[in-house]
Amino acid sequence: MDSQTPPALTVMDPKTHFRTERGPVTAVDGVSFTLAKGEILGVVGESGCGKSATAQSILRLFDESYTTHEGQVWFEGQDLLSLPADEMHNVRGNHISMIFQDPLSSLNPVYTIGNQIAEAILIHKNVSRREAHARVLELLTLTGIPAPEKRIGEYPHELSGGCASG
Amino acid sequence: MIAMALACESKVLIADEPTTALDVTIQAQIMDLMIDLNQKLDMGIILITHDLGVVAEVCSRVVVMYLGKIVEEAAVADLFARPLHPYTQGLMRSIALLDCDRTQPLHVIEGTVPSLHNVPAGCRFAPRCPMADDRCRAQMPALEEHAPGQKARCWHAKTFMGGQDA
Numbered sequence: 001m002d003s004q005t006p007p008a009l010t011v012m013d014p015k016t017h018f019r020t021e022r023g024p025v026t027a028v029d030g031v032s033f034t035l036a037k038g039e040i041l042g043v044v045g046e047s048g049c050g051k052s053a054t055a056q057s058i059l060r061l062f063d064e065s066y067t068t069h070e071g072q073v074w075f076e077g078q079d080l081l082s083l084p085a086d087e088m089h090n091v092r093g094n095h096i097s098m099i100f101q102d103p104l105s106s107l108n109p110v111y112t113i114g115n116q117i118a119e120a121i122l123i124h125k126n127v128s129r130r131e132a133h134a135r136v137l138e139l140l141t142l143t144g145i146p147a148p149e150k151r152i153g154e155y156p157h158e159l160s161g162g163c164a165s166g
Numbered sequence: 167m168i169a170m171a172l173a174c175e176s177k178v179l180i181a182d183e184p185t186t187a188l189d190v191t192i193q194a195q196i197m198d199l200m201i202d203l204n205q206k207l208d209m210g211i212i213l214i215t216h217d218l219g220v221v222a223e224v225c226s227r228v229v230v231m232y233l234g235k236i237v238e239e240a241a242v243a244d245l246f247a248r249p250l251h252p253y254t255q256g257l258m259r260s261i262a263l264l265d266c267d268r269t270q271p272l273h274v275i276e277g278t279v280p281s282l283h284n285v286p287a288g289c290r291f292a293p294r295c296p297m298a299d300d301r302c303r304a305q306m307p308a309l310e311e312h313a314p315g316q317k318a319r320c321w322h323a324k325t326f327m328g329g330q331d332a
Contacts, residue, residue: 008178008210025282029234035178038208040201042225042242044215044257048279050234051214055180058212075178097176099168101183117170139169143199165168165188165196 007034009058009096014071014081016057027053030071052101059092094124099165107156107164113140114152168199175207182214197224218261222246227315230254233279233290236309240316250318250326252295289321297322 016028031054035041043051056062058073060080073080080091092098100106108116117139118132127135133152140148145163156164168184181200185193201224203209213225221228221242228245230238230253238251249255259273266272277294280286288305292298302321309319312327320326 009212020283022283027234027282031229031231031234031236033229033236033239035210035212037177037210038204039227040204040211040213040225042213042215042221042228043231044218044221044228045231046216046279048233049231051231052182053234054231055182055212055214058180093176095176096178096180097170099179099181099184101186120170136169143169144195145169165184165192 005037008037008039008075009035010072010074011035011054011058012072012074014054014057014069014073016053016062017068017070018062019066019068028057032071055098059096059098060088061098090124093120109156112153112155113159168196176209178210178212179203180212180214183216184213185220186215186217193220200224218257230257233285234282235290236317236319237291238316238318238320239309244313244316248313248316248326250312250316250323251291251320252297252322253291254318255326256294289319297325 011031011033013030013032014028015026015030017024017026027050029050031050033041043054045051057069058080060069069081071081075091075096080088083091107113111119114133114136117136118129121127121132121135122129125132136152137148140151145151151159151163179200184200185196188196197220200211200213204211213220215221225242228240228242229236230245230251232253238245238249238254240250245254246258249258253275256273256275260275262272275294280290280293286293287303289295289298289302289307292302295302297320299321305321307319307321309317310323311317312323
């Protein structure tokens with residue numbers, strides 16, 4: 001590890017246990033790795049190998065009533081696995097973002113695209129609705145979506161799969 | 167989805183199969199967009215995928231997972247040049263190449279990933295592994311560094327390096 005630049009993320013011996021009807025299972029079993037600043041790290045394996053479970057454990061997206069975490073996830077000098085829930089809320093989306101599998105089912109069908117993206121901005125940044133709207137337009141343009149000013153007012157079902165990903 | 171993930175210019179992006187359901191032209195656009203953001207914003211990206219082709223194209227390092235554990239970790243060039251875990255080797259042989267011999271069936275890794283309720287003793291890949299012997303079925307090997315920056319969890323990794331088993 002380069003001692004000059006600390007890694008963006010250090011995952012140390014994480015274990016994710018789920019309580020299930022058929023007994024406890026350990027979906028993530030010591031998947032330690034570091035992500036350097038500006039690095040693209042690939043995680044590969046067959047369905048069911050724990051790739052997504054690892055990702056979701058980093059952001060603590062599992063219902064903690066049936067999930068227990070062990071290990072540490074270091075990000076900017078704090079261990080995400082021991083952060084209080086409200087501080088974790090600030091990390092999600094603001095400092096660490098996630099793109100989920102299956103974009104259409106991850107978007108809320110009853111809100112317009114514009115409102116959903118604006119929500120992320122309004123929660124995490126101190127900006128007005130108007131500023132958030134302008135930023136959404138900018139982001140949609142950045143992601144290469146055709147006619148962003150039209151898309152912003154549309155609902156998820158009006159988008160193609162590729163557009164929903166964007 | 168991606169615009170939403172980018173809304174706050176996070177330092178880390180976790181992309182879970184971001185292009186899986188999309189056709190290749192849109193896939194390429196989304197990957198280009200992610201590379202662009204990685205370079206412009208110095209955003210660290212964890213790219214979860216089952217597509218080794220995508221990994222070869224965009225990642226610098228890769229972690230291979232099997233049943234909740236890391237089985238191999240290496241720089242992308244090293245992994246493709248000399249995979250040290252039979253699971254990684256199996257994944258690579260399962261890729262259809264344009265210039266492959268079409269009279270031969272494509273390689274498949276026999277069996278399926280076992281259930282987490284039924285984790286095999288010893289090496290977790292042993293029941294599906296062509297190299298498995300009694301030690302593999304009895305003892306789990308550690309994830310060890312076999313070449314600079316290349317780790318594998320296999321009793322036989324040294325044979326793949328051209329040496330004797332440990």
